[in-house]
Amino acid sequence: MTTDLSAPPSGGSTTTAGRGKRPRPPFGVSAVSIVAVLIALFSLVPLGYVAYMTVATGWDTAVELIFRPRVMELLLNTLLLTIITVPLCLLLGVAGAWLVERTSLRGHRIWAVLLAAPLAIPAFVNSYAWVSAVPSMGGLWSGVLIATLSYFPLVYIPAAASLGRLDPAIEQSAAALGLGNWATFFRVVLPQLRIAMTGGALLVSLHLLAEYGAFAMIRFDTFTTAIMVQYQSTFNGAAGNMLASVLVFFCLLLLVAEVRSRGTARYARIGPGAQGRALRLPLHVYQLPSQLFLLALTALALGLPLFFVLRWTALGGAPAWAADEFLPALLATLGYGLAGAAATIVVAFPMAYLAVRHPGWFSKSLELSNYITSSLPGIVVGLAFVTVSIRLVPGVYQTAGVLVAAYVLLFLPRALVSLRAGLAQAPKELDEAAQSLGKPPLASFIRVTLRLTAPAAAGGAALVFLAIANELTATLLLSPNGTRTLATEFWSKSSEIDYAGAAPYALLMILLSAPMTYLLFQQSKKVAGQ
The missing domain is CATH 1.10.3720.10 (MetI-like)
Incomplete structure (x- = not known):
């Protein structure tokens, strides 16, 4: 039984809290608000820095520095990296979550942990392992490979959580209306993962924009690697500042896109009664291919980095x-x-x-x-x-x-x-x-x-x-x-x-x-x- 602490006890006198009077906070709300405002202002220092340096550089110089071939090359690299890597992370993350949470996959509890484990390996360590395995690695596709293997757990973890709390009643209703397993997945289940997928895609995109070590090690130029080179050569010169302003613009653009992509649909379960346990779909002939798929994914994302880290440690x-x-x-x-x-x-x-x-x-x-x-x-x-x-x-x-x-x-x-x-x-x-x-x-x-x-x-x-x-x-x-x-x-x-x-x-x-x-x-x- 749940007790309502705000209600006055029956048959007794009404307490101060019971009359609806707000309790006094331990610190004045105004004092907390002032502190919070100061913290918020302090947190905007990096954004203010970018805006100030852009204005201080001057419009003509800023345009000249931003609209030059080098920036266009970095822009193309960054866009291609994001456009290719994010869908791959969504595909791997959602597929892995669905296999673990909604199918009769053997050893699904073990696979559930193994698919999240690559998140424990920093991307620049992953890149170090792959360069150890293939010293000639470099360029866009190497960046896509390393980034995908490093960041797909950012989609897998929220997608698995969403599938775990998804009410199976909606799938049962779809099946009663004549939809098959695949039609139910694409028309019913996948839309329910919208928030998890957009949130995961945002995290992957922001990591791609921020990552330095992983791409510098394979000699793949992005805005972040170029900014670091500019800083090391000219110590915070105008060219580096303008690259930073373009990078910040893309980060803010991603935030706005993620907020708009959430939509206004409701995803919460409404109605009385307990939520039923989801039935796991039998894999039958797909059991072996599913096991091989997950084995290959974890071997590349987890096994290879661990092997080379341990190998180099032993050699040292x-x-x-x-x-x-x-x-x-x-x-x-x-x-x-x-x-x-x-x-x-x-x-x-x-x-x-x-x-x-x-x-x-x-x-x-x-x-x-x-x-x-x-x-x-x-x-x-x-x-x-x-x-x-x-x-x-x-x-x-x-x-x-x-x-x-x-x-x-x-x-x-x-x-x-x-x-x-x-x-x-x-x-x-x-x-x-x-x-x-x-x-x-x-x-x-x-x-x-x-x-x-x-x-x-x-x-x-x-x-x-x-x-x-x-x-x-x-x-x-x-x-x-x-x-x-x-x-x-x-x-x-x-x-x-x-x-x-x-x-x-x-x-x-x-x-x-x-x-x-x-x-x-x-x-x-x-x-x-x-």
Whole structure:
């Protein structure tokens, strides 16, 4: 039985909370709003930097720098990469999710985990493995191969979760109307995956625009690799800034396209009664081809990278594991990861609090500002902090604080989503009940809301930590002199063709990422009610 804590007890006096009077928040709403506005303004620094540099360059110079053959070449490369890779990721992700969740696939529980596992391998590590296997790799199709194998789990995980919570009654109704299995899939099931597919496509596209290491290693030029080359040669010159402005334009265009593609259809189940368990379609003669398809996919996306990382690690021998080599990088990664995760959770809390406790256009606008910034590539955020710190606060350039601030802006939504879920599970009625029993607002907040939110905060912090551990471009631009992280040391050694020396760093990054990838997969299953 569910108890309504906001209702007055029958036969008794009406409490303060029971009369509908709002409980006093632990901090004034106006104070929280002010802090949230300041955070939102701070998060728009990279976007403001791009706009300012575009204006400062001048219209004539900007047009000359943007509409030149080199930019057209980069534009063509980026468009072709996106146009080819995104549909392939959608095809592999949806097909894998359907086989695992809706067919009589043998070992479907094992395949469910294996298809999510490639997400634990950073794309630049994947590229390193493929270059080890085929040293001549390069160009568009190599980029498509590596990107597809690295990012299809971004579609598979939400698609599998959506299929898991899809009410089988609609498929049964379609079958009763005479539709066959394939017609039911394309006309009934696939439209229900619209949000998962568009969201996954957006994530894949943004990763393609932001990725540097994977494409630089195979000598495939995109906007991000070109911006890094411009930065290294001219230190934030006008040409690099204009490339960044084009890249930002495409990121914002993708955000708008994803929002519009969601549509207005409802996907929630309406009506009484419990949802039935979906019947798995028999594969019959397709059992073996399905097994071979999934085996080939996981072998290419997971087996090959792991094999070459372990092979190079073995070839490097004990000297590659010398403490003075990898221990400083591991400690720096752990230190920045913990500091960035803690700072991100603290910064995200005011936004999440307003979004859950005081929803409306104001809180949604503040949230949107953070999502816009997080969609920008790390190299743009890094360039923004380089320029702002040098011009306005020279003393903080290449300090740990600036690097942590960049991490906060890049990964704030990861913490925000988790905190929102945690606060939603700690309803304000519990605060009301605690205050009606005489607890001060701050004490009731700490003993009730904060304790209930702690697991979600820890999950969000873990997501941010793993993202920081694998971040490359912003770290290369902003880290203090002498700083070595797992990602930067891997990149330094692999750039020098010291593959045996780079292998331990790649292995450590995978070992750090694997538990979080599994946790993310399990969390998607919980959301799906499985």
